[in-house]
Amino acid sequence: MAALTINGQEYALPDDPRTTLLDFLHQHVKLFGAKKGCDHGQCGACTVLVEGERMNACLLLAFQLEGKAITTIEGIATDDGLHPLQQAFVKCDAFQCGYCTSGQICSGVALMSELEQNTPSTVWFESDYSDNEDIKERMSGNLCRCGAYSNIIDAVNIARDNKGVS
């Protein structure tokens, strides 16, 4: 069976090759955490992790993901509780309407692992830059129309500090 794995559970690929991963999540798997904002890869509300890397689910055709492991916002928390970034979002009041939040958190979780792996960003070529500027650059694929950006950046900072990421 041609299948992909979502949050640890295997699902058969959709019959129609036009099905995006985002539509597959909504219509076949009934997971509605990843949101459809623009549906064109511009807003980041549909961000999920594919083999740990963040991607826009709206631009992924599901048939291309055979054998891949997908993590959505529903798979970020563990039995032990919320992910440190989820806790930081609550603590920092890092959302207002909440529509972009699942994408922001998936993106931020990947960001923390990218920092642990010393992955460069464009601000690293500047003569001087702050951690906040680095986080803003790395989070630029996630829009928030409520404008909760400053609290989102605070949350990412707290979570990465708690994980000892420098």
Add this chain to the structure above:
Amino acid sequence: MRPFTVNRLTDTQHLNDVDSFENSRFLAGGTNLVDLMKHQIETPDTLVDLSGWESADTIEETDETYQIGAMVSNTDLANFAYRKEDLSLLSQALLSGATVQLRNRATTGGNLLQRTRCYYFYDTNQPCNKRQPGSGCAALDGFNRIHAVLGTSEHCIASHPSDMAVAMAALDAKVKTINPAGNSRHIPVRELYRLPGDTPHIETVLGGDELIVSVDIPKRPRGTQIYRKVRDRSSYAFALVSVACDVTLKDGVIDDVSLAFGGVGTMPWHAKSAEDFLRGKTATSDLYAQACDIELSAARGAGSNDFKIPLIKRTAAFVLEQAVGQQMAHPGHQGAIHAR
């Protein structure tokens, strides 16, 4: 999205198994093609799916070249290039483009072949010679602030959107391709693209059944490398203008220089006339603007994008001055001026 059939390719020999390349498209990461299919700007009957083509997802390093597999993601290539002083330009260009989400998915081959972001190309209610040959160009008398000033024609002024391709042009990379007959060829990135002329829908010299296998960057001593991108916001925006520059200085003389422009051309613009003017001259501040004037002598604005001509001139002159300054202060320097 219109219905289509899928052919899966896991090896270039499978090109022979594709029934027909008539109205077919190669599908790599899909960050551009899937979007265009949603808009029904692209309506292929057949997709040749490259997601299982694992041998193209590697970077091979030999004494002479870096061979970047066509399926290497923009993220993986940026990370690799970041740690190579002679490829800094490529890393700077890649990391200035798109978002982490898109770079994780977008591929090296796909980046080269992405389509323009001209508003009228995307708006299927408007005439566009690139989307529908012969229908006209709405950009000529429309909102053309983001459009090209070099290489344009009366049929199309759409700018090429890639940052990576501008760096590849400056680094003189070659695209390696193969077709179903097994014929392989190397095409310099500088010769990959076609000017729009009266056929703006034909964007490259590639055949419809010709697959990019790798992008090969020659290994050679490089100098100070700068990719400077000017845009409306500081992240996740296409270039209004951009400059890719690599300069080496010897005894105060410009020993070698590579220069390419983004955002201003209908294709990634290799500034050969400016390079030829600069090479071998004693480096002085007044040279850079002169070199840009020579390169831009054929530049034509369409109204709202007139500002790009002085902007690219000032940006390129600034970048050249900065790179030469670094070479003077640190003879033999190779790489970015600043890197963590």
